[in-house]
Amino acid sequence: xxxxxxxxxxxxxxxxxxxxxxxxxxxxxxxxxxxxxxxxxxxxxxxxxxxxxxxxxxxxxxxxxxxxxxxxxxxxxxxxxxxxxxxxxxxxxxxxxxxxxxxxxxxxxxxxxxxxxxxxxxxxxxxxxxxxxxxxxxxxxxxxxxxxxxxxxxxxxxxxxxxxxxxxxxxxxxxxxxxxxxxxxxxxxxxxxxxxx
Numbered sequence: 274x275x276x277x278x279x280x281x282x283x284x285x286x287x288x289x290x291x292x293x294x295x296x297x298x299x300x301x302x303x304x305x306x307x308x309x310x311x312x313x314x315x316x317x318x319x320x321x322x323x324x325x326x327x328x329x330x331x332x333x334x335x336x337x338x339x340x341x342x343x344x345x346x347x348x349x350x351x352x353x354x355x356x357x358x359x360x361x362x363x364x365x366x367x368x369x370x371x372x373x374x375x376x377x378x379x380x381x382x383x384x385x386x387x388x389x390x391x392x393x394x395x396x397x398x399x400x401x402x403x404x405x406x407x408x409x410x411x412x413x414x415x416x417x418x419x420x421x422x423x424x425x426x427x428x429x430x431x432x433x434x435x436x437x438x439x440x441x442x443x444x445x446x447x448x449x450x451x452x453x454x455x456x457x458x459x460x461x462x463x464x465x466x467x468x469x470x
């Protein structure tokens with residue numbers, strides 16, 4: 274639609290997840306029309322991220338060092354591991370300031386349709402971490418969708434023989450939501466996860 278390099282930039286932005294053609298076009302024209310936009314700094318950061326950021330050797334979270342800040346923090350409880358699908362999930366849980374244990378990032382979820390099985394995830398590394406007996410509870414915090422539920426079910430079956438408490442994050446109604454707008458599965462889970470006051 275546009276000449277040469279402008280269209281190439283739009284196409285590159287459009288390849289990013291969550292960026293459609295209109296957003297890619299908006300970003301491109303913002304860069305072109307904003308004289309104060311530091312294009313060199315953006316390019317440097319993109320290059321540095323690729324060179325410096327790696328995955329923590331223990332939990333699989335993103336880090337600039339061999340071990341992430343959470344795994345290096347001596348105030349974190351080694352008795353509890355929260356298992357998540359992606360590093361983005363670690364950030365979401367950390368924002369709550371409710372969890373003080375350690376994490377394990379699987380790197381995805383079991384999805385036969387996408388050709389992702391248990392061997393494609395960091396499950397073997399999780400089992401190695403659990404082998405020394407330090408961990409007393411594993412919290413399964415996979416997404417409440419078909420793949421996340423399949424992954425949680427698979428892990429709970431693996432862990433049942435290890436004398437470790439296995440729990441799953443509660444799911445149900447969002448704060449501020451209305452019952453009339455909740456779907457049957459969400460409402461059903463809210464009833465299953467109810468607690469005594």
